[in-house]
Amino acid sequence: MSGWRSTLVTVVLSAVVGAAAAWGVMQWSARSKAPADLHAVIHQRLNLTPEQDRRLDEVEADFAVERRRLEAELRQANRELSAAIGESRGDTPEVRAAVEHFHMAMGDLQLATIAHVFEMRAVLAPDQVEVFDRVVVETLRADAD
Template sequence: MGALFARRGVFLLLVVMLGFCAAFAGAWAGRRVLAPEPPMESRFHTLIHHDLALDAGQQARIAALETRYEAQRAQTDAAMRADNRQLAEAIRTEHGYGPRVAGAVDRSHQAMGLLQKQTLQHLFAMRAVLRADQAARFDAAMVEALTAPTR
């Protein structure tokens, strides 16, 4: 009788271990297959700071460019938030697509366009720091980012 319980115990232990292994394998496969691609900003950051093998001078120049861009971006983000508040107020007041809403939308689009221009200027300023071989990889990554299908 004791041998029967021992076999059941071993069998139960094997089933539990097999279940754990299957769950672990499923979670691992799900993360590998179904995990979203990192955002383009992260991929550019990885490219610039890890994949391009920048020398110390390049790193310092790019760090200065990034500091300047972050300050500029913070100002533009604040302006966009203010534009959104104005748009919300116009919607609350007009309850439709009236002249205040249209004006607020136009101001919001101007701020978004400014952010896009500032971002491109920042990217090209960083590109100017790169050697020709690094710039070619940078260009390829930028073209990929602009032409990749959206999900």
């Protein structure tokens, strides 16, 4: 295989592996303990009133719909990226646009998740917020290490 073809194959394979790794990390992150821990704290340790429980159920139901939509967009962006890499001969405008779409979709999911956390927080009483905030901060710190 000539030098330029070998380089091209290496670049394309690196891009595919990088995209797959980013997708895998995103999937792992989306399924990480943070949401489950927050939900466990809310429902098990905060002594919710029936009204709070009802409101949180609504918040959860709304976010479930939004999260499915955002995850579908992320999967679509990943398909576009894989197609652009598969059809390209290197770092093309199409590959860069697909990477940008993937990053935007991932960012939108992260922003929606943070907004969801604050929406849950708004349902809680001040003493409950203190416990909730502590768990959020601890969870984020643990994920950063």
